[in-house]
Amino acid sequence: MSVFAIVSIIFLEILTAVIAASAAFVLAKEHGERRTSHLAYFATSFAVASACFFSLFIAQVFAGHGHEASAVFAHRGSLALMALGTFFGVLGLVRIYRGAKYGLLDGLAGASLVLSLVAVVVVDAPLTSVAGVTFLFLRPEHLIAMQSVYILSLTFLLALPGKVLAQKPKTDTPVSALFFAAGIFGLLFIAVSVAGAALKLQLAAPFSLLAICCSAACLITASLAADHPDAEVRKKPFTLFSRSLVFKSVGLNTLVMWALALFLLGLTSAYFVSLNLRNRETGLRRDLLYFSKSYAGSGLQLLADAAKIADSDEVASLLAGQPDASDLDGLVNRTFGKAVIGRGVRVVGADGHVLYSTKPDEEGAPLSPSRVLERALLGTETAAIEKDENFNVWVLRAAVPVRHADGTVIAIVLATHVDIIFDFSDYNELSPIEAVGYGFVSEHGEHVYSVGASVDAVTRTTLLRAIGRFPSATHRTDDSVYFEQRVYSTDGAPNGFFYIFLTREVLDREAFRVIATVTIFSVLAMIIVNVILLFGMSVVLRPLRDLQEAARRIETEEYGKRIEYSSPDELGRLAAAFNHMQDTIEDRTVRLKAALREQQDALDNTMRELRTPLSIFRWTLEMMRYGDTGKLNKEQLELVEQLHQTNERVFRLVQNFQDAMRIERRRLVLNLVETAVEDVIDEAAGNVAVTSRQKNIVLHWKRPETPLRRAWADRTYLLKIIENLLSNAVKYTGGNGHVEVTVEESGRSSPNGREGKFLLVSVEDNGMGIPKDDQPRVFSRFFRGRQAMEGDVEGAGLGLYITKQLVELHGGEMWFRSKEGVGTTFSFTIPADRPLPDDAIDTPHSPPRT
Amino acid sequence: MTLHKKVGPTILLIEDEPALRDIFSTKMRMEGFNVIEAGDGVDGLSEAIDKLPSLILLDVVLPIKDGFAVLKDLKDHPKTKDIPVVFLTNLGQDFEVRKGMSLGAKNFLTKANLTPATLIDEIRKILAD
Numbered sequence: 001m002s003v004f005a006i007v008s009i010i011f012l013e014i015l016t017a018v019i020a021a022s023a024a025f026v027l028a029k030e031h032g033e034r035r036t037s038h039l040a041y042f043a044t045s046f047a048v049a050s051a052c053f054f055s056l057f058i059a060q061v062f063a064g065h066g067h068e069a070s071a072v073f074a075h076r077g078s079l080a081l082m083a084l085g086t087f088f089g090v091l092g093l094v095r096i097y098r099g100a101k102y103g104l105l106d107g108l109a110g111a112s113l114v115l116s117l118v119a120v121v122v123v124d125a126p127l128t129s130v131a132g133v134t135f136l137f138l139r140p141e142h143l144i145a146m147q148s149v150y151i152l153s154l155t156f157l158l159a160l161p162g163k164v165l166a167q168k169p170k171t172d173t174p175v176s177a178l179f180f181a182a183g184i185f186g187l188l189f190i191a192v193s194v195a196g197a198a199l200k201l202q203l204a205a206p207f208s209l210l211a212i213c214c215s216a217a218c219l220i221t222a223s224l225a226a227d228h229p230d231a232e233v234r235k236k237p238f239t240l241f242s243r244s245l246v247f248k249s250v251g252l253n254t255l256v257m258w259a260l261a262l263f264l265l266g267l268t269s270a271y272f273v274s275l276n277l278r279n280r281e282t283g284l285r286r287d288l289l290y291f292s293k294s295y296a297g298s299g300l301q302l303l304a305d306a307a308k309i310a311d312s313d314e315v316a317s318l319l320a321g322q323p324d325a326s327d328l329d330g331l332v333n334r335t336f337g338k339a340v341i342g343r344g345v346r347v348v349g350a351d352g353h354v355l356y357s358t359k360p361d362e363e364g365a366p367l368s369p370s371r372v373l374e375r376a377l378l379g380t381e382t383a384a385i386e387k388d389e390n391f392n393v394w395v396l397r398a399a400v401p402v403r404h405a406d407g408t409v410i411a412i413v414l415a416t417h418v419d420i421i422f423d424f425s426d427y428n429e430l431s432p433i434e435a436v437g438y439g440f441v442s443e444h445g446e447h448v449y450s451v452g453a454s455v456d457a458v459t460r461t462t463l464l465r466a467i468g469r470f471p472s473a474t475h476r477t478d479d480s481v482y483f484e485q486r487v488y489s490t491d492g493a494p495n496g497f498f499y500i501f502l503t504r505e506v507l508d509r510e511a512f513r514v515i516a517t518v519t520i521f522s523v524l525a526m527i528i529v530n531v532i533l534l535f536g537m538s539v540v541l542r543p544l545r546d547l548q549e550a551a552r553r554i555e556t557e558e559y560g561k562r563i564e565y566s567s568p569d570e571l572g573r574l575a576a577a578f579n580h581m582q583d584t585i586e587d588r589t590v591r592l593k594a595a596l597r598e599q600q601d602a603l604d605n606t607m608r609e610l611r612t613p614l615s616i617f618r619w620t621l622e623m624m625r626y627g628d629t630g631k632l633n634k635e636q637l638e639l640v641e642q643l644h645q646t647n648e649r650v651f652r653l654v655q656n657f658q659d660a661m662r663i664e665r666r667r668l669v670l671n672l673v674e675t676a677v678e679d680v681i682d683e684a685a686g687n688v689a690v691t692s693r694q695k696n697i698v699l700h701w702k703r704p705e706t707p708l709r710r711a712w713a714d715r716t717y718l719l720k721i722i723e724n725l726l727s728n729a730v731k732y733t734g735g736n737g738h739v740e741v742t743v744e745e746s747g748r749s750s751p752n753g754r755e756g757k758f759l760l761v762s763v764e765d766n767g768m769g770i771p772k773d774d775q776p777r778v779f780s781r782f783f784r785g786r787q788a789m790e791g792d793v794e795g796a797g798l799g800l801y802i803t804k805q806l807v808e809l810h811g812g813e814m815w816f817r818s819k820e821g822v823g824t825t826f827s828f829t830i831p832a833d834r835p836l837p838d839d840a841i842d843t844p845h846s847p848p849r850t
Numbered sequence: 851m852t853l854h855k856k857v858g859p860t861i862l863l864i865e866d867e868p869a870l871r872d873i874f875s876t877k878m879r880m881e882g883f884n885v886i887e888a889g890d891g892v893d894g895l896s897e898a899i900d901k902l903p904s905l906i907l908l909d910v911v912l913p914i915k916d917g918f919a920v921l922k923d924l925k926d927h928p929k930t931k932d933i934p935v936v937f938l939t940n941l942g943q944d945f946e947v948r949k950g951m952s953l954g955a956k957n958f959l960t961k962a963n964l965t966p967a968t969l970i971d972e973i974r975k976i977l978a979d
Contacts, residue, residue, distance in 0.1 A: 626927050627899050634893060641892045641915050686949025690916040693940075701945055 003270045006132045006512055008206035010519045011262055013057045016213050018527065020050035023220040030224060037100060041092030042223040048085035049216070052078050057516075063127060063134035064512040071127060075136045076120050079146050083116035086149045089219070090156055093179070096226045097160040105156070112149040119145035132508035133205065140194075154190075157183030174237050178222035185215035245544065246537045254530055265522050269515045276514055277507065280434065281474075281483070284500050287433050288472070288485035291424060291498045295487050298421045299383040302398040303490060305335050306345075306415035307381065310400040315347060318356055319402065319411055328356055344416040347402075348373065350409055367414075372399040375491065376412045379403075384489030385448070385496055388416075394448045396421055398490075422449040436480070438500035448496060455501070467497055479504045543571045547578055554585060600665060607658050614654065617647045659720075660802045663809070670714040670809055672835055677711050677718070677743050677759050678703050684722040685741065692730045692739065699730075700740040708745055711759045711830040717806050718830065724803050725763040725826050732824070733767030740764045749829050750813040758812060758829040766823035770816070778816065779804045811835065858882040859904035859977055864894030864920065865938065866912050870961070874907070874938075877966040883973070891915025895923055898930050904977060910939040910950070921953045934976050938964070 027043035030036075059074030090109040098105060123146065128137035144151065161176035161183070189211035196204020225237035233240055241247050309315060314331045328347075336343045347356040348367055367373065368389045375382040376399030383398035396417040401409040422440050424433065437452030445460045455463070466475040467484045475482040482501040489495040543565040550563055562582070565575040621644040623629050625637070632640065662668040685701045692699045711718070722741075729739040746760040770778060781801045807814040811831040818824035861883050865871045868889070875885040886901055888894035891912045898906060906924070910917035917937060924930045934956045939946075947958045956976055959969070 622926075625895065625923065627896065631900075632896070634896075637892045637896050638890075638914055645915075682945045682948055685943075685945040686918075686952075689943070689946045689949060690911060690918060693911050699943065701943065703944060 003273050003511060003515070004266060005203060005206060006508075006515050007266045007269045007519070008262075009133050009209060010057065010060075010512075010515055011265060011523075012206055012209035012213065013053050014519060014523045015258070016209065016216065017050045017053035017057070018523070019213065019216060019220075020046045020053065023216065024050060027220070027223065034229070036227055038092040038095040038223065038226065041088050041095060042219070045085045045088035045092060046216075046220070048081050048088060052081035052085055055081055060134050060512065061516055064509045064516060066509070068127060071134060072125075072136070075125075075127070075134075079136070080117055080120045083113055083120065083147065083149045086153045087113040090149065090153045092223060093153070093156055093160060096223075097164070109149065109152060112152045116146050116149045119148075129505060129508060132511055134512075150186075151190075154183050154186045157186060174235060175222050175226045178218045178225070178237055182215045182218035182222065185211050185218060189215060246534070246541055250530070250533050250537050253533055257529065258526060261522050261526050265515075265519060269518055272514045272518060273511045276510055280502070280507075280510070283431075284433075284435060284483050284502070285472075285485075287424075287427075287431075287435070287438070288483055288498050288500055290427060291422075291438070291500075292485045292487045294424070294427075295421060295498075298396060298417065299398065299490055302396055302415050302417050303381060303383040303400065305343075306383075306398040306400040306413045308335055309345060309415070310402045310413040315402060315411070315413065318347060329358070332358055342418050344418060346414045346416075348412045348414055350377065350411060355411065370397060370399070370414070372397045372489075373412060373414060375399065376401045376414075377409060379409055380491060382489055382491045384491075384493070385442070385487075387442070387446075393418065394442070422451075424451075433500070435500045436503050436506055438498065440496055440498050442496045443494055453501075455499070463497075463499055469494075481507075540571075543575055547575065550578065550582065554582060600661065604658075604661060607654055607661070610654050611651075614647060614651050618644075618651070621647060656802075660799070663802055663805050668809065670717065672712045672714060672810075674710040675713045675715050675718060676707065677713075677761065677830065678708065680713075680715060680718050681722055681741055681743060681761070684719055684726055687723055688726045688730055691727070695730065695733075696735045697730055697733055698738040699726075700738060704743065708743060708759060709757065709832045711832050712835055713810055713830050718810075721803050721806055721828065722761065722763075724800075725828075728800075729763050729765040729767065729824070729826075733765045737766050745832070746829060749811075749831075750815055753813050753829075757832040759832055760827060760829050762825055762827040764823065764825040769820040769822050769824050770818040771820050775818065779814075858884055860884040860886060860901060861973065862886045862888065862894065862898055862901065862903040862906045864888045864891065864897075864907065864912065864917070865909045866890060867909075873966065874969065877970065878973070881970050891917065891920040895920050898924060898933065899927060902929060903933065905973060906933055906935045907938050907973075908935050908955075910937060910946070918949060918953060921950070921955060925954045934979075936972065936976065938969075 024043050024045075024047035027039050027046060031039035031043055055074050055078035059071045059078060062068075062074055063071035087109055091106060094103075094105045094109070119142065123138075123142045125136045125138050125142060127134050129135075138146065157179055161179035164176040165173055165180060189208050192204050192208040192211060195201065196208060221237050221240065224240055225233050228234050228240075241251065309331060312331055314327045318328060332343070332345050333340050344358050345356075346354050346358070346367070349355050352367055352373075354367060370386055372382045372384050372386060379401055381398070381400040383396065385394055386397050387393070388395050398415045398417075400413045400415075402411040402413060404410045427433070435452065437450060437454065439450030439454065440448040441460050441463060442448050443464075445457070445464045447454070447457075447460065463475055463482055463484055466482075467473040467486060471486045473484045475484065480501050480503045482499050484497050484499045486497040487495050543563065546563050546565065550561060553561065562579045563575040565572055621640055624632065624640045625644060659668070681701060682703065685699060689699060726739065726741070733739060741761070741763050743759060743761045746758045748755055749758055779800050781799070804814045807828045807830070812829035814826070814828040816824060816826045858881075861878055863871060863875055863878070863885055865874070865887075866889055871887055871889070875887055878885045886897055886903060888897050892914050894906075894908070894912070895915070897903075908917045908920060912920070917939065921935055924933065924935065935954070937950045937955050937958045938961060939950075939958070940961050942960045942962070950958050957972060959972060
């Protein structure tokens, strides 16, 4: 469980750092292209956040190697970086929702940053281990102070987008929803972290990091999509990713690889950690064995030395009553050599009195009780560890009986080893003892000796109980593991035990070091593979970019460039097909254009040729009308009149048609002069006056009292425009209806149009109106209302299509409002501003200046 | 310019409503004018060219050919271009009047406000010029 926790924490820390770094890179690139301020802020924020998580990881590595001070420094650094990164994030967020000016919210963020940084430097926080990974132990009030910017950013993440989401109508909500989600994930991160710390849940840490990863993902997407020039992206932010083939292919690969990496990492880490632990245990047991063997060796050695002394002539002569101290001293020196400093020898009589001692003042005095001595008195030579009651030290004693020729014990040679026999520093140089501490405990649970961390009386008793009667044991507690090895005196009696122990903390640090190393290498490998993949895919997919470029060029009719990509794979075939298609399009377009021009020329010619016969008709009819060809009777005159009117209609039709052709071929040139629109309306109204009277339609046109400002228009065409609208209104209004014409000055070209000085003319009727289905097609070329009046031979005159073109050529706009059965209002504007010298010529429908 | 002088000056009345035509022509004949009547624009134009009256009273709303068209033709033809024309009509709106006057009419009289007496006065006034 713990290994999994450690692995996932480290993995997520590194993953978050890598994601943040990539995000910073992508955002910086976008900023380079779009130059939007919030992108710069978010890029910085993510770069700093990446550094924060790296610093966190470094801190844990330091702790893992025991450098506590550096670890604390790096932890503080990571918290400071988090505050800084969050600060930049807040700045970016405020830019998106409140615009570019700096205000109160930024000041608030700055103040929180200062507070956080001060808290990070000042607050005293020790290290603590969570699931085997070290973090700083922060009390709630410290946490709030140090992370005040982060808490502020969460507030902003929930409030600013939340306000947008709550509004109606909703605009750009997906982006705000993403920001909101980032805030929610951030809250989740805090909640899980706090709960984990309070309840000491091991899995809390990886889940909280997961929450932060999700929050980061939402933030990255949202910050890229906010204010994006492409509306599609603003509506569906995730299309940013689905739009890129490279991202999709690399993304899928990456996802699978990282998941696999995490899985393998978990497996290998678990394996390595358990291997490491086993090795540790084996090593420690070996150390213990060495200790006990070493101890046993010392005991035997001392016994042998004592025996040598016991058998010596010097002792014999001492016992025979011829004491020669110097001889015995010499023997002792010779026996022990250089080690004599840590040795003591006594010869004790069978009555217990010291007959000789290397310490002269002891001679004659009785000896303190010693089990070894007693055993020897009973005839068995023994060596064992004992406590010297006089000096309250633990010593190694060996006692060898000296027998009389008949076998009775007449004296004991007692050798004492007072040196530290538990000093294994020489061994430590050969093979370091990697333990928290080791030591020796007596059979009564007394502390004899210890190196490193000591164990208290309670633990010693526990250990004693744990080992029981066995030669060795392993005792595990919540936070430590003890290995015990019993030693025996030479007569086989239990004589205390060695212990050597590790704490959980040390083991966890071990585990962390192993996992960290494995992780770093895995992650490095992953990153290299990803970069290679990314690079490779971009290269492979480059032809697609060429394809896109070429497709765009077709639009502007640059057919020259072919796609250079001749590989036999799918892209190569696509490129070949594209080139072929490009040729076909070019060919076809050229031919179509030629054909169209031919047709237009033919029409032009036809129209032109029609004018002559029409003129002939006109003159002939005029002569007949005036009686120049002789007196005609009434019926004849009427017929001639009809012919004349019909001819005039055809004439007008041809003229209109030619005008329409000229507009279509962009060859219409307007002669713009200052025109009083009222005059033109007068004339137009006069022209339809009779028709409207005949249909009993009242035509309202009241000329304004004060003259309006003049429009810049071509009078002829302006007249045509107004006449067209008026005759339509009259035509599509039933008997007893009314048509009203109004003109006024306006500040805009249309209700939502551009600003300027315009004249606005409206023609309102209460006729049949335009059905809703037809309304979108009103200005299209061949539109004729489905409910056109019966007997309407003439057609829609110039047609609304051409009328609109004419209005727009002038620089105005045309629109209408209609309700079926109620009536219609057509409106248009004509500029009153003096046109700039280029205006009349460079409008989209005018031919270019030659 | 009058080329014929019969009982009195000749007036051509072009009006499509028979009742109205009757009233006006009777009154004018009582005052000693010679009246020619026409019921539509075609007839009216032909009579004008033929008879060359001293004054033409012209309605606007006429069948086949409306008053404006008739006036335009009258002014186009050399023989008739100098004959004074007065519109007698129900059209009264500014733009209609302006159209008529711009075509060359001498006056524009609204039938609604007209009494036979006023009409005679107008005629005499114009003939006096």
